[in-house]
Amino acid sequence: MIDFEASCLPEYGQSFPIEVAIARTDGDSRAWLIRPADAWKYWDWSEEAEKLHGISRDLLEEKGLPLTQVVAEMSEFVHDCNVYADADLDQYWLEVLCHAAGSQVPFPVHYLGEFIKKRGYTRAQVVSALDEAKNRLPKEHLAREDAKRLAMVVKLLLDQPPEGLSY
Template identity: 70%
Template sequence: MTCPALIDFEASCLPEYGQSYPIEVAIAKVDGSSRTWLIHPAEAWRFWDWSPEAEALHGISRALIEREGLPCAQVLGEMAAFAGDCPVYADADLDAYWLEVLAHAAGAEPPFPVRFLGEYLVERGYTRPQVLEALAAARQRLPTEHIARDDASRLALTVKLLLDGETA
């Protein structure tokens, strides 16, 4: 099984510090496969905000995304190809927003909807204690936070542990 897929973005600033734009995105599947992309800033984002607090969390500098980031349209296309037919989930509504911002910059529609992970878990009847246990186990294996690949992979591992029945 490869589905579902979990998505996570890192952004130019924390929401409370202004208008942010996506700078990194990762998609991870429950089979353990994942992809991550650095995003070259779109011209439209030139006057959007950047915060040192966000940079300190994710460790991605403006210089890095300018130098190594990929064009928005390329990122969007590769994300769509990697996600394939898998439904895509996130643990925060900001991820859906940043996908829309990325798609708009690429002159396209988002290639897939981003659903809320909590809904997926409730639909499958997982209890709060089961989810917390699976999340704790995933955090032990993948403790680094605010790195898109690790965050998406931790969520995918949480779902896999639940699907495999590795919780009480």
């Protein structure tokens, strides 16, 4: 699972990625703060978004990693996995990141809903897994926690057969 935090939501302006995290269903995860590209200098920043995720421009300048490093390390971390997200915005922010880094998008981001539908899980099963994952990982709007929670949802679903199927 992949999750991005951004400078603002696209409906509030031209946004750029500031943090990305990837979590596997085996519990392994990585997160990267992203040093803004020079090209993003005049792109939009939302104080409201900053309050949600707690990441300031100063923190990004101080602790953010170079774009090329983030893309390379992400690619290495997911080399043998399919990558899913719960929103199409994550694919958009991956594309923005890679464009600014001067690199190709290293992997596609699939929509989690397609995985759930293809596997035949019911709404009740998904809601139950989401509730359990939120109970275990309640912090929101932090890329690492959001990605870990989504990976936990998938793991919980994989640990049970879709309704109507027995193994």
